[in-house]
Amino acid sequence: MEDVWDTIVIGGGQAGLASGYHLQKKGLRFLILEANEQALGSWPKYYDSLKLFSPARFSSLPGMKIPGDGDRYPLRDEVIRYLQEYAKQYRLPVITNQRVESVEKTGEAFMIRTISGEKYQSRTVINATGSFHHPFTPTIKGQEEFQGNILHSSEYRNPERFRNQRVVVVGRGNSAVQIAIELAEVCKTSLAVLRPVQLKRQRVWGQDLHFWIRVIGLDTFPFWRFGRNAPSSSSVIDLGQYKERLAAGKPDQKQMITSFYTDGVIWPDGTKEQVDTVIFATGYRPNLAFLRNIGALDSEGRPLQSAGISTTVPGLYYVGLEGQRSIASATLRGVGPDAKFVVRKLIRHLR
Structure with missing residues (x-):
């Protein structure tokens, strides 16, 4: 008879590690299955200069602060080192190179x-793969005829390969703006947008924006109690001279x-460039x-879940989904509280 675990966590990124922390605190028997060689989630795949939009003091997983100045905005490689140390400190039972094929x-x-x-057999499952594993690229007329390069931002690393090119970045969110501003230093770059970029000030009355979001309770406001996910913001935080x-x-x-x-491309006025x-x-x-075969998804592949x-599917849980319980749910600062909530519900189910 195969061993039956209390729970299996699918995904060893920030959501999986936060889930493991709370499962361990409650003394549950669990494993974390990670598809890649290290439990780092999507962080190694992000562009080199990626900077957190929230300061270090608001961006930690439960039980362990990101080291250093709490007011700074950690870079991608700092987050990667932090996640590596987190898994080591708590000796979380991560099994790598275990990409899940079916549940x-x-x-x-x-x-x-x-x-x-x-x-692996388990009494419950926490899916902690998050929302950032399947890049979305819209289909635009004539795309198959274009002889240039088409990339998703997940494939972008740094501006060097684009030096002296003509580049168009499609999008108006944080990543689109950060990438386009970086590219504009080495080549002619345009943002292709449906509406102009809307910027938010990084600091308000001497404090980081996230300080005020937390003070007024927006960071943890339970939108799910009203039958809907937390709204996503289309505003971009100005990390320095964006305006x-x-x-x-x-x-x-x-x-x-x-x-x-x-x-090339055709702009709305008919101009070819x-x-x-x-x-x-x-x-x-x-x-x-x-998860499709157990009836966990809707017709578009989205999880049928609340908070x-x-x-x-009784016994199935999620951590790390965008808007799952709050506007912070898919972030380093948000997965900890969500994991704590889910583990509490999971224990009730086990009992």
Whole structure:
């Protein structure tokens, strides 16, 4: 008879590690299955210069602060080192190179199968793969004819390969603006947007914006109690001279392209422009196909859940979904409280 765990956590990134922390505190028997060689989630895949939009003091996982000045904005590589140390400090039971292929349910137990052929049984499952594993790129007329490069922002690392090119970045969110401003230092860059970029000041009355978000309770406001996920913001936090650089046209903003042609893009006024590269900073979609056979997803592949608790499959939970319980749910600062809430519900189910 195979060992039956109290729970299996799928995903060893920030959401999986936070879940492991709270499961360990409650003395539960669990494993964390991580698809890659290290339990770092999507962080190694982000662009080199990525900077957190919230200061270190508001960006830690439960039980361990990000070291250093709490008012600074940690870079990608700092977060990667922090996650490595977090897993070591708490000796979390992470098994790497275990990409989940399917989840089945037989009676009260779950059977988790991985691509490598391993099988795990558990009484409950926490899906902690988050919302950032399946890059979304819209289809635009003429795209297949374009002879230049089309990338998703998940493939962007640094500006060097684009030096002296003509680049269009599609999007108006934090990543789109940060990438476009960086590119504008080495090449002619435009942001293709449906509406102009809306900026938020990073500091208000001497405090970081996230201080005030926490003071007024917006960071943890329980939108889920009203039957809906937390809204996502389309505003961009100005991490330094964004307003001045956009005003100077480095990068400039243009109304969203209508189509491609062989050598470039076509703007709404009909102008054709030769372009070398188009980068879509158009976000991600959940990639949860391994949960489809147990009736956990809707027709578009989105999880049927409320506040991280499956509404169709008893014993199935989520941590790290965007808007799951608050506007912070998919962030370093948000996965800890969500994991604590989910583990409390999971224990009630086990009892």
